[in-house]
Amino acid sequence: MLDKKMQAALGEQATKEFYSAYLYMAMASHLEAQVLPGLAKWMRVQAQEESCHALIFFNYICERGSKVELGVIKAPPKDFKSVTEVFKHTVAHEREVTASIHGIAELAASIKDHATKQFLEWFVAEQVEEENAAETMLRQAARLEDDKALFLLDKEASARVFVLPAPLAGKV
Ligand SMILES: [Fe+2]
Numbered sequence: 001m002l003d004k005k006m007q008a009a010l011g012e013q014a015t016k017e018f019y020s021a022y023l024y025m026a027m028a029s030h031l032e033a034q035v036l037p038g039l040a041k042w043m044r045v046q047a048q049e050e051s052c053h054a055l056i057f058f059n060y061i062c063e064r065g066s067k068v069e070l071g072v073i074k075a076p077p078k079d080f081k082s083v084t085e086v087f088k089h090t091v092a093h094e095r096e097v098t099a100s101i102h103g104i105a106e107l108a109a110s111i112k113d114h115a116t117k118q119f120l121e122w123f124v125a126e127q128v129e130e131e132n133a134a135e136t137m138l139r140q141a142a143r144l145e146d147d148k149a150l151f152l153l154d155k156e157a158s159a160r161v162f163v164l165p166a167p168l169a170g171k172v
């Protein structure tokens with residue numbers, strides 16, 4: 001069984017990951033409305049990954065014999081001023097998630113919960129990739145000077161495909 005504080009922190013993180021999926025679907029919706037299907041697809045894949053992250057936390061809490069306590073998912077923003085704004089928000093959000101995961105890793109260390117500390121290592125590495133991917137998109141979006149460049153970025157973004165995260169292999 002998980003320590004009560006840890007159970008709450010992991011349940012909260014599962015909720016945050018579900019919110020991430022919700023936020024990225026809001027961005028996908030905005031991009032679809034802007035007729036940018038490639039970038040919208042990039043965001044749909046991002047949202048799928050976030051749902052998987054939520055599920056990984058969910059499964060882990062169950063595996064430890066504890067109950068998953070899910071919280072309230074707030075409404076995501078509806079409108080964004082530009083594609084650059086979308087990716088600025090993405091980068092800021094991913095940094096928040098990283099800080100949240102680091103906070104749980106610190107809690108795990110302080111209560112000597114070695115299993116949770118090891119479990120979180122996958123997420124610590126994943127966040128490095130997530131921040132990097134979002135920052136790359138932001139730098140590319142910020143460089144766009146015209147609609148033609150945006151069209152090309154949209155085409156490139158459409159190549160992103162969903163890959164099931166390793167911790168879920170054989171579990172969904
Ligand atoms: Fe995530």
Ligand SMILES: [Fe+2]
Pocket residue numbers: 020050094097130
């Ligand atoms: Fe993420």
